[in-house]
Amino acid sequence: MLKNFIPQLQVDTIYQIDLHELKKNGIKGIITDLDNTLVGAREPNSNPQLMEWIKLVDSLGFKVVIVSNNNKLRVAAFSDPIKLPFISRAQKPFNKSFIKALQMLNLKADETVVIGDQLLTDVLGGNRLGLYTILVTPFSLADESFFTKINRRVERYICKKLKKRGWITWDR
Numbered sequence: 001m002l003k004n005f006i007p008q009l010q011v012d013t014i015y016q017i018d019l020h021e022l023k024k025n026g027i028k029g030i031i032t033d034l035d036n037t038l039v040g041a042r043e044p045n046s047n048p049q050l051m052e053w054i055k056l057v058d059s060l061g062f063k064v065v066i067v068s069n070n071n072k073l074r075v076a077a078f079s080d081p082i083k084l085p086f087i088s089r090a091q092k093p094f095n096k097s098f099i100k101a102l103q104m105l106n107l108k109a110d111e112t113v114v115i116g117d118q119l120l121t122d123v124l125g126g127n128r129l130g131l132y133t134i135l136v137t138p139f140s141l142a143d144e145s146f147f148t149k150i151n152r153r154v155e156r157y158i159c160k161k162l163k164k165r166g167w168i169t170w171d172r
């Protein structure tokens, strides 16, 4: 159970992900979280650095879908201008939206990565379906919703347990 919270890869930001390595390992699609993964939780729009990354992702042939637990207003306002498909109110970690995302990408679980900043939603949900999970460090904890703040407390507890068992070396 506890092992479901361990991401296959942990990085500070999406920009540290070795996209060429992913491609070499047969990855063809990216399911990514939005808030505190691509931009801060209160940042409405993309930015030049992110646009460069999306261009690179695209040029390497990856397909992308944004899967967020946030509402449609927020996720559409971010995703539509940069022309990325999305699922809002995803209710991660439940399977439904991950499965829908795989269908949108037309890919299998072992061809797809999940990128996100939360153990309880992104990592747990992705791991349970056999996706390759990548955990990023959230931009800022200050702007998070009430429920996310609760998740963070549980997350810190889980991290302590994982660390005690020697299963992770990074910190939260």
Ligand SMILES: [Mg+2]
Pocket (backbone or CB within 6 Å): 033, 034, 035, 036, 037, 116, 117, 118
């Ligand atoms: Mg997030």
